[in-house]
Amino acid sequence: MKPKWIYLLLCLCATAIFCTPVSAATEGFESLPESEEFAEIAALQDTVLTKLNQIVVSERPNQTIFFTPEDIHWDKAYKLYIETNIYELEDTSPERIRQALINENAIWQLPLSKDGFYCLVDFSISSPLSPEISENLTEEERQRAINLEGKWISPVVTIQQDDTTYRDQFEKILQQNGFGNAPVKLLLGGMSKMRSVSGIAMDGEKVLCVVPLDPPALTNDPQPTTRAPLPTLEKNQVYSFEEMAQVIRSVPEPQSASGIYGGAGAAPIYEPPNYAMLVILTAACGIVLVALCLYGRHSSKA
Helix, strand or coil: CHHHHHHHHHHHHHHHHHHCCCCHHHCCCCCCCCCCCHHHHHCCHHHHHHHHHHHHHHHCCCCCCCCCHHHCCHHHCEEEEECCCHHHCCCCCHHHHHHHHHCCEEEEEEEEEECCEEEEEEEEECCCCCHHHHCCCCHHHHHHHHHHCCCEEEEEEEEECCCCCHHHHHHHHHHHCCCCCCCEEEEECCCCCECCCEEEEECCCCEEEEEECCCCCECCCCCCCCCCCCCCCCCCCCECHHHHHHHHHHCCCCCCCCCCCCCCCCCCEECCCCCCCCEECCCCHHHHHHHHHHHHHHHHHC
């Protein structure tokens, strides 16, 4: 009887190993639950749920959909670096790129879904008020904004048509092109010369590839310094770091860098995959703070 029990035990172990869900889409990406900011972001859970359920009532008044803490899966969040300048680096080693990104702004995007309702929740760090914004606030609103400076906030909830995310999109392309096992996978948001999202995969020695995940939106027409033709950037196509850098470096700097996610101007509009609705990412943090202040003023009057 003992051999039968041993055989049964081995079968059960094998079943457990092979049936345990392991998401390949999370391998290589930064993890929100393992990040330093997780505790601060997780503390916004009630605020997010309140805002989200208000949106659901407004958008789906005839449906009974109510998000609860059990619907939030923090491990599905992914990080987007914004206002990056890595394509201007002379040293393009993975180590140098990671060092450069440490000092860049970043947001976390958390996909949520329930009963056919899909959305993205953005988390970003609140920046100081600009003088133009500050002068239009009351003293109470100004102080509230000052108290939020440097803290993580959740200013935007974006409705989507499905549950596809930039992380899923990038991972699928990497798998199709033999880069699925890349140990480092990063997502880059808007920069001064290109206001579109792209993904970059690296190992310990080099950048493996770069993939535009939106139709590339260059802020100016490229002006190549040589007669060699520039690569034509297309959505979901795989490029080397050098090819992407060649294009970005040929684009003149815009007169004003404002308008990039996290800057002082209007927010760019990104076009994620298969979204019927345009996804409007967070506007300038100053504008977000104004919205928060006005919301607080309205609530206090109510």
